[in-house]
Amino acid sequence: MTTTATRDHDRSLTSDCVVLGAAVGVFGIAFGVGSVAAGASIAMTCVMSLLVFTGASQFSAVSVIASGGGMLSALAGASLLAARNAVYGLAMSRRLTGALPTRLIAAQLTIDESTAMATARSESASIQRAFWITGLSVYVFWNLGTLLGAVIGTAVDPAAVGLDAAFPAGFVAMVAPHLRHRSGRWAGLIGALACLITIPFMPVGLPILCASVGVLVGVREP
Amino acid sequence: MTWTLVLTLSAIAYAFKVAGLVIVGGRTLPAVVDRCLGLVPAALISALVINDTLSSAGALVIDARVVGVGVAAVAAWRKAPFVVVITLAAAVTAAARALGVLG
Numbered sequence: 334m335t336t337t338a339t340r341d342h343d344r345s346l347t348s349d350c351v352v353l354g355a356a357v358g359v360f361g362i363a364f365g366v367g368s369v370a371a372g373a374s375i376a377m378t379c380v381m382s383l384l385v386f387t388g389a390s391q392f393s394a395v396s397v398i399a400s401g402g403g404m405l406s407a408l409a410g411a412s413l414l415a416a417r418n419a420v421y422g423l424a425m426s427r428r429l430t431g432a433l434p435t436r437l438i439a440a441q442l443t444i445d446e447s448t449a450m451a452t453a454r455s456e457s458a459s460i461q462r463a464f465w466i467t468g469l470s471v472y473v474f475w476n477l478g479t480l481l482g483a484v485i486g487t488a489v490d491p492a493a494v495g496l497d498a499a500f501p502a503g504f505v506a507m508v509a510p511h512l513r514h515r516s517g518r519w520a521g522l523i524g525a526l527a528c529l530i531t532i533p534f535m536p537v538g539l540p541i542l543c544a545s546v547g548v549l550v551g552v553r554e555p
Numbered sequence: 556m557t558w559t560l561v562l563t564l565s566a567i568a569y570a571f572k573v574a575g576l577v578i579v580g581g582r583t584l585p586a587v588v589d590r591c592l593g594l595v596p597a598a599l600i601s602a603l604v605i606n607d608t609l610s611s612a613g614a615l616v617i618d619a620r621v622v623g624v625g626v627a628a629v630a631a632w633r634k635a636p637f638v639v640v641i642t643l644a645a646a647v648t649a650a651a652r653a654l655g656v657l658g
Binding site for chain 1: 556557558559560561562563564565567568569571572573574575576577579583584587589590591592593594595596597598599600601602603604605606607608609610611612613614615619620623624627628631632634636637638640641643644645646647648649650652
């Protein structure tokens with residue numbers, strides 16, 4: 334490969350990773366709006382994005398609180414969703430280079446997007462670049478989006494502009510890639526049904542935990 | 556929403572990330588655990604879609620959100636970008652509500 338080709342390749346890798354980060358930023362706006370609508374302050378909303386930094390868990394915690402659930406069920410559902418980052422960490426640990434301090438920073442950036450972009454490459458140098466550029470750009474845009482959403486969120490009526498549908502729509506976009514294989518579809522179907530059946534008689538938040546029964550699909554050999 | 560929830564969740568989320576990347580490191584988990592953990596997003600996020608589309612204060616309800624999220628699902632399945640999926644859902648829901656479709 335020529336140097337020019339490598340440089341072009343690097344540039345397109347960088348722009349792919351940054352575009353992904355910017356798209357996630359829009360989702361950050363939806364999170365900021367939803368979080369203040371659920372009664373969180375602007376500061377709590379921003380600290381959550383800075384420190385928790387894993388979208389699905391943050392949305393889950395906020396939607397349980399917004400629908401009237403308690404702290405424990407909000408925490409339990411969000412933690413289950415955060416557990417998958419440990420799996421991403423396992424996948425990345427063999428691919429990422431760097432000493433302990435670097436790894437402690439990399440850990441905070443180990444999320445769906447950075448893992449997906451990095452594990453899609455084969456050369457070590459591209460893997461490192463994809464991981465760090467995606468992780469950092471998602472971090473920057475997610476937090477800017479959150480701040481913007483939290484600030485404008487206090488000024489708009491979420492229902493009038495359909496923002497209450499933006500949350501589930503965001504989840505739809507997040508779950509779609511997981512439903513493209515057979516066992517994912519079964520797990521999703523069982524999880525959705527478990528939740529639907531238990532909504533009318535269980536405390537808010539618990540139906541989401543009941544959905545974890547769907548992961549037992551994985552017990553069977555593929 | 557409380558600071559206790561925000562900070563506890565922060566600690567738990569970081570603990571999971573560090574556990575995978577730094578502590579467990581190169582070791583491998585039993586294949587069955589790996590498979591089940593890999594299915595957590597499919598099961599839980601599907602449930603969140605149902606919960607946020609069809610429930611309100613602990614009861615099942617059908618309202619304008621169903622229309623918007625339905626359109627979003629079609630868009631997501633056809634691999635529309637994130638931004639398009641979310642914007643469509645919000646716009647369609649707001650329009651359905653303004654027109655009085657499904658209250």
